[in-house]
Amino acid sequence: MTRTNRIGYLGAYPIPQVTRGINSAYLAAKAANPDVEFDIIWLNEWFNPDKEAQVAHQLLDRGCDILMQHTVSTAAVELAQEKGIYSFGQSSDMSKYGPHAVLTSMINNWGPYYTRRISEFLNGTWKSEDTLGGLGQEIIALGGLLPTIPNRVHLQAQDVISRIASGQQHPFVGPVRRQGGKGWLALGELASDSDLLTMNYYVDGIKSVFPAAS
Amino acid sequence: MSFNSLTAKIGGALLGLALAALSASQSAAQTTLTSLDGKVNLTGELISYDGSNYRIKTDVGDLIVRKEFVMCAGENCPEGQGPAVGDAGSVLLLANDGSARIPGKLISVNDTEFVIESAHGVLTVRREFVTCEGNGCPDSGPKLDRIMVAVPDTSVARLVTTIVGDYVSSKDFNLTEQLMADSDLPVLLIGDEEGLEVGRLSMAQMDNRTAMRVLFSGQVAFALTRERLTPKQVVAALGFSVQDISDVVTEEIIGLDAVDFVVSEGSSIDVMDLDAANAILAGQITNWSQLGGANAPVELHSLSQSAGLLEQLRVHGFSSAALVGDAELHDSVETMNEIVRARDNALGVAFRSQVQDVKSLSLSSAYNVFVDSSEFAIQTEEYPLGVRLYRYTLKTGAESELG
Structure with missing residues (x-):
């Protein structure tokens, strides 16, 4: 889907929740296109439409032709629509704001979780518990795929989605090295929940600098 | 593809909730879970540990806390569950012969010793006997050039x-x-x-x-x-x-750089007299027809955060007091460019380095001397509203390569 092989990424805060989104997206993109590069700009904000628009412009100026984001406004999506490039929605279905641009959206689908937990509270079965969920648990959902993407890509994407949702595929499976070449996951090894919750580094291949605490 | 987790939020909420239940003292049988930044302590009876989570009984009830978020101190802590390598400020000291591993929080380090707070108390370890791993280790790599x-x-x-x-x-x-x-x-x-x-x-x-x-x-x-x-x-x-x-x-x-007067590409105006520009900013010219254009009000646009722009206009002899009052000021360069691009009656005032995809007006000065708004005219400093960018450094002192 990219012609320039440059994906622009609007990072919110450099915390594990955001970093693993970048890393998993990079590994998946790299598997499909070995020449792909990620250009990441950190905003240190979740929602700031003006700043997001400004950063999205910068990324376009630097040759990116697909925009990804972990910020939550529709600014980048709207710019992608205007400029005729592709983008991904974040946190909600943003296809309405970029009907020809949004490849899909990552949706925070917390409704079912809240319904279940409140029901437990009401019937007296609620107890404190640790929750870590993704597509399989329907805590995360994906918006519809852009209808105009090639059929082969559509089928591949659907396959990956269903495999991740069913647990047959994991976004982080070895061999994976950390940025700089340090070993992380051995061949076939899956990232643990602990790895996911403490991911404060990029995977090998991402050329951007991870903003360590100063 | 995303593992957007609620866990961090839930863990944070639990820790936040527990703030109110801080206990300053810790009896021998009690366990203290300390957040990695050291700001939150949870003290109570450790009920269980399943390899991923601590369940601890505190004054505010039973809490489940993920191991990644805390360090455990107390005799009931599971073996080896001090701070994990990779946690901010935490380290793992590995004996050179592999006989010992000491996880903990590095308190201090000098040329000869590490002082580490571990699950076994505060330990002093000679540097030559161990290697240090983790984010808390002293940086042994190339020194960062920070300016x-x-x-x-x-x-x-x-x-x-x-x-x-x-x-x-x-x-x-x-x-x-x-x-x-x-x-x-x-x-x-x-x-x-x-x-x-x-x-x-x-x-x-x-x-x-x-x-x-x-x-x-x-x-x-x-x-x-x-x-x-x-x-x-x-x-x-x-x-x-x-x-x-x-x-x-x-x-x-x-x-x-230069102060630029810009209009949409579709505007019929290509050249502006400096006096006319001055008069527009002063509010004396308000309609494009006064400059030979269409009968439409001149709509001024500029940027809210370009304090240097007004100063430069004054330096170049503009009586620009009315600029702020009459112009619509935008927070972002993109918004200003977009509006000027879209509206034929808009006139943008900004630095050349800020404008994009709009038409820069050429200027004519006294005696009708015409100067185009090309990059060349700016580089040769023929353009009458040119602005230099100066760099000042101290005469003494070494400058970094980055500087």
Whole structure:
């Protein structure tokens, strides 16, 4: 889907929740296109439409032709629509704001979780518990795929989605090295929940600098 | 694909809830879970540990806390569940012969010893017997080149970003921008060919007087200004008089910019008389028909954060007092450009470095001397509203490569 092989990424805060989104997206993109590069700009904000628009412009100026984001406004999506490039929605279905641009959206689908937990509270079965969920648990959902993407890509994407949702595929499976070449996951090894919750580094291949605490 | 987790939020909420239940003392049978930043302590009876979570009975009830978020202290802590390697500030000291592993929080380090707070108490370990792993270890890699630069406005910050970007690209290095929530100026992270950080350039927006003061106090590596500083300004910042300011600062012109009057590409206006421009800003010309254009009101647009623009207009003889009052001021360059691009009656006033995809008006000055608005005219400084960008550094002191 990219012609320039440059994906622009609007990072919110450099915390594990955001970093693993970048890393998993990079590994998946790299598997499909070995020449792909990620250009990441950190905003240190979740929602700031003006700043997001400004950063999205910068990324376009630097040759990116697909925009990804972990910020939550529709600014980048709207710019992608205007400029005729592709983008991904974040946190909600943003296809309405970029009907020809949004490849899909990552949706925070917390409704079912809240319904279940409140029901437990009401019937007296609620107890404190640790929750870590993704597509399989329907805590995360994906918006519809852009209808105009090639059929082969559509089928591949659907396959990956269903495999991740069913647990047959994991976004982080070895061999994976950390940025700089340090070993992380051995061949076939899956990232643990602990790895996911403490991911404060990029995977090998991402050329951007991870903003360590100063 | 995303593992957008509720866990961190839930864990944070639990820790936050527990803030109210801090216990200063800890009996022998009690366990204390301390957040990795050391700000939150949960003290109580450790009920269970399943390899991923602690369940601890506290004054506010039973809490489940993920092991990644806390360090465990107390005799009931599971073996080896001190701070994990990779946690901020935590380390793992590995004996050179592999016989011992000591996880903990590094309290201090000098040339000969590590002092570490471990699950077994505070330990002092000779450096030659162990290797240190984890984010808390002293940096043994290349020293980071960190500099701070004073800039007059956001457009100069953009220029610096472009210059640094070109520089690092020429070295096959990488540039990552990090914006701050409370600032429009990016922090520039410079990485080597693998993305490992080797340099960091931060920028602070300030007026010329403040820029000189912080330059002399050593807080910035250099200061960029849109105006040439007078000896009086330099001496005022220095605090004592000097015979020649070139004894204390080095001045260089590192860029040329210009005040630009811009309209949409579809506008019939191509040239503007400097007096007419002045009259528009002063509110004396309000309709394009007064300049030979269509019968439409002149709609002024500029930027809210270009304080240097007004100063430059004054320097060039504009009585621009009405500019702020009459112009619509925009927070972002993109918005201003977009509006000027879309509206035929709009007139934008900004620095050349800020405008994009709009038509820059050529200017005619006294005696009808016509100067086009080309880059060439700016570079040769024929353009009447040219602006120089000055760089000031201290005469003494070593400058980093990045600087």
